[in-house]
Amino acid sequence: MRPFLITFGKELLIFLRSVMLVLVVLYSFTVDVYVAGQGVEMKPRNVTVGYVDKTGGGISQKILSRLHMPEFKPPKAFLSQKALSEAIFNKEIRVGLVFDRDFAVDYRKGRPAQLDVLLDATVASQSLITLIYLKNIVLDFTDLAMPLQIKTHKLFNQNADTHQFMALSELLSVITLLVVILAAVVFVKEKEDGTWDIMLLMPVSPKVTILAKSLSQVFIVMIGTVIAVGWVLMGAFDVPINGSFWAFVLLTFFYSFSSAGIGLFVAAVSKDVMQVAQLSIIIMMPLIFLSGAWTPIYAMHPILQKLSLLSPLRYYIEGTQSIFFRGTDFVDLWPYFGGVIVLGALLYLYGFRKIGRLF
């Protein structure tokens, strides 16, 4: 036990003496999570709208008046469709509406009237959501005699606030990234400096050293996580925590531990810190893609869905969202714990064999 504690303490001391590293970790857990939560916006906001109105006003102006701040900037008039197209090409305008002469006439006469919409699809999600807005607006002008009404119940996140989701997703990505890189670097630096050879020759089981070193980095990330949850998630974004906070801490611990296993794997196959940087990115990208952080897993190709079972991040994201938003009971979280622990154990077995033994 003494070698374990001594090594653990030594790693923390070395971490605290690397001022730059401490700053990077603090930055990642505070500013980075905050900016991601504030900055990424799924709903339309400040969308520039242009229009060509050949109808002479009336109905067209009524529709335009529905496009207001903060979602849309005041619509700008263009004289011809050509001028409007050019403005869209030059990114001055994202959404263009063309009311041609027949529009008002057809509408008044009760015939199907056609409104042409030009969308800049390079900003795909904002354009599509804008289109849904427009459809809703147009629907109000359509006199449908339909005895049907939608009554929405927003579950788990009453205001459909995307900031909370983005901040949480970013925090989970930061945890993954940092724990993998920190864990990989503590091993590779020793390999580079030659101290790892000395460690292997010590009368201490290399497994103890490996566990102590990786757990020290897990501990650093856990501290960072608590700071991020307390200050940024709860402080700045009012993220609710409907489940047990301790369940989250425990899940984070197991997840960080298995991610440190990935770091151990990276360290085992790299020669220097440079290779760690390259390899971590190559390994981490698919893990994040497949985790469901960016696309729901049910929307993926069936093969990718199966592959996603291999990403520990998948269990962690599902588990964390369950704890924060759904308030799932502790006992019902077992699939997430199970997935993370099994994957972590496999990675450590590989790491032990690859760098933790003498021949």
Add this chain to the structure above:
Amino acid sequence: MPQLEVRDVTVRYKKRVGIQNASLQAERGEIIGFIGADGTGKSSLMHAIAGVIRFEGEIVYDGVAYHSPKEAERIKAEIGLMPQGIGLVLYDDLTVGEHLQFFADIRDVKQDEAFYAYRDKLLHMAGLSEFTDRLAGNLSGGMMQKLSLICTLLHRPKLLILDEPTTGVDPLSRLELWEILDNIRKEEGTIALVSTAYMQEAARMDKVLLFDDSKIIAKGKLEELVHEIEPYVYEKSPCEECLTIHGKSFSLKPLDAPHTTPSLEDIFFVNALKSQKLPPKIEIGARSDGTELPEIVMEAKGLTKRFGSFVADDHIDMQLRRGEILGLLGANGAGKTTFIKMLLGLYPIDEGELTLLGRPIRSGKDRQKLKAKIGYVSQHFALYKELTVRENLLYFANMHHIPPTEAIRRIGRYAEELGFAEYMDDFPSSLPLGVNQRFSVAAALLHEPVVLFLDEPTSGVDAIARAQFWEMLRLLKQKWGISILITTHYMSEAEYCDRVVLLKRGKKIADDTVENLYKSHPDAKSFEEIFLSYYRENA
């Protein structure tokens, strides 16, 4: 007026001074040697003269004065710089011929008949004529350095700056490098500034500059410099306020002992006396328990290690006996480090048998019980840079399960005995290399091993620290009766060993006691020459 004149050049880095107030003069065709340990300012001065770093002071070459890298641009066509490190300017995936083409193109050399004649002459001198199609990555260390040199010579520089071109290179290639240099300076009238880690090479130089502590401590002709210190050098005798190293005593006050012939290295010892920087005296106290060793401590039979198609160690037999200092000598890439790593189990053994302390080693499990008996100092002194000396030692002691009170006692004792007590709370990177070296050995001695493996512990360390280091090994052998295996690329250090094994490109070419080697080569003046004869026999 001399062709090259350096006046009062100082190079400062952020936290330290590289070289202070250095001045020198050189005429056409002269070879000026820079001699000193790592970190004494040789490279800083070379880079300042080559105009690649900022410096204070003035350098005048061929009537052109420059004070900064920008002003030095005007004479860059005349300069050829070969930086330190084997094969550093080469590209592993280009052939020898492509290298010459590349260096000619990048220097914009006119490629006429005269150029090709010169190119072929260089290739011939370097012995590379037959290897123009070989990739640089597949050359030996010696060939790489010869190729680097002729690439540097391709544009016919008149000021050649070579930073340790021979360090770690095999003795035969080193001779050839010097011959190329000698030819060129005679034919082209080139000034060559050459730094070296080998004192014996000073004989090849017209003038030598001795570096210590970021200053030039002596300069002039070799014979004159050696002559100057003659009054201070005596045969070994007991004395006060003096230094006794390698069987000689140095004293500023007259001693009642016969004088003896000094060597270049001795200038550093006399300088230490003059500047009153007496090195701490090395002692070794008794160990806490006895040493029990079998007659044969380590026996290797046909030990082989391959990396792909490259054979790093080819069927090597070796024995390390009780209470013996065994020197494993060879150039860089000869397979010394690989061999030690196989002995320690850091690399798997591809073929052969190994017995350590009477135990056959077949897997990592056989090594568990031996861990407490083996001490190891790796190349470049593996220490934690973020921990102070004290913290490093405490950490190692803890990992060896030494009880804290005992650990503190031992650390204090080594700090006194090996002379690094004043550095206990410093970080390793801020220490002189020689101190780092002794404190690494202290880390390896904490658990009082019975066998010590040392991988190039003396590389780049200054003369005094090296002398102290060998003194320490001698005392360890004497007082503790332990066996020591040490690797080095300094052929001259063979003298301090009981027995030496010489490796050349993964093969063992000599294995005998020091006395026997001297006996079998009565004409040889130094070990350098004895080994050269083995190299020639096994070419």
